[in-house]
Amino acid sequence: MSELALGATPPTPAKPAQPDRRLGHHLNNQRLIMVSYLIDGVVLTAFHFAGTIGWAPVLAYTGCGLLISVVTYALIASGWTQRFRDTGIAVYQTIPAHALQLACMAWVPEVSFMFALLLFIVYCTLTLSLDPLRSVIGWAIAATCTAGVLAIVGTPLHMPSSNLPEQVISFVFFVITLWRCVLIGSFNRQMTSRLKARGRELAELTAKVDLLAHHDELTGVMNRRSLFTALHDELQRAERTKVQLCVAILDLDRFKLVNDQLGHLAGDRTLKIFASTLSQLTRKADRFGRYGGEEFLLVMTSTGLDTAETPIERMRAALTEADWSAVAPGFSATFSCGLAAWRPGETAEQLLQRADNALYRAKRDGRNCTRVD
Structure with a gap:
């Protein structure tokens, strides 16, 4: 799923080796997303053995999620996404991920809380690649669509807790969700630190270029x-x-x-x-x-x-x-x-x-x- 789509990095000053480094970064994130979908599949499988849901939602959700990741991985690896400002195409990947969560929320209301939490993670991650205004727009779209699905289904968000296995699985999934939030926050802090460091490097480079442009390289006085x-x-x-x-x-x-x-x-x-x-x-x-x-x-x-x-x-x-x-x-x-x-x-x-x-x-x-x- 796209909650770990950490490739949504803000534009940074271009350097000769930057495209390759950014490409590797995006591809690595797609691998993490694939693992993330597999983790979700394991949780859904656990709910199946707990008697909460059948096999169909498990296979459909996991298969669709992996398909989204594989297609995105292939597009990034081919270089096709280089035409976009966000070469990790996090925004475009979020659209099918959002649709998948909403569809499963309507299809499997027994575990609707799970898909609501996943939807929350999806948009938390998406904000890493959006400015404040677009983040608000994304939030409004997500809230409206979720409210529409809940209205159509006619049942409130449900957390399985009728037996001990369901309670344990729900708690474990909640802990995993918290871990993902921490991971996203940590990544955001890392990216902010890197951007600040690159900003300082750019300022130093600009100062050096300005110095060379206006001063004699040997003596340091005006040229x-x-x-x-x-x-x-x-x-x-x-x-x-x-x-x-x-x-x-x-x-x-x-x-x-x-x-x-x-x-x-x-x-x-x-x-x-x-x-x-x-x-x-x-x-x-x-x-x-x-x-x-x-x-x-x-x-x-x-x-x-x-x-x-x-x-x-x-x-x-x-x-x-x-x-x-x-x-x-x-x-x-x-x-x-x-x-x-x-x-x-x-x-x-x-x-x-x-x-x-x-x-x-x-x-x-x-x-x-x-x-x-």
């Missing part, structure tokens, strides 16, 4: 694309508010020698230490990142040439005190800087070109200095 975006935004703001804006291109001196003499790993460590040291001295309103290779760009908002060199010299001093031992014993690094202030009507490309020209003069004048354009 070239993000710098250009930030610079264009600041230029637009400067155009509107007429505030001052300066950019500085910082280039590590003789960086090629570091790679050639100490190796590229040492070069990477140099870039990391350089970026980490300078980024700690950058104001929150400013933007600092890797412009390309060993060049870094500093966008200083609300800053004119009269004050722009102060933070740059502070950075230069911080480099002399930085710990470069991870690169090589006795190693130290300096940088040359090209500085330019934005002029009204000037584009980002023009501003950067003037800063680059200033950097070229700083290199030409002996490095480890700042020149202004």
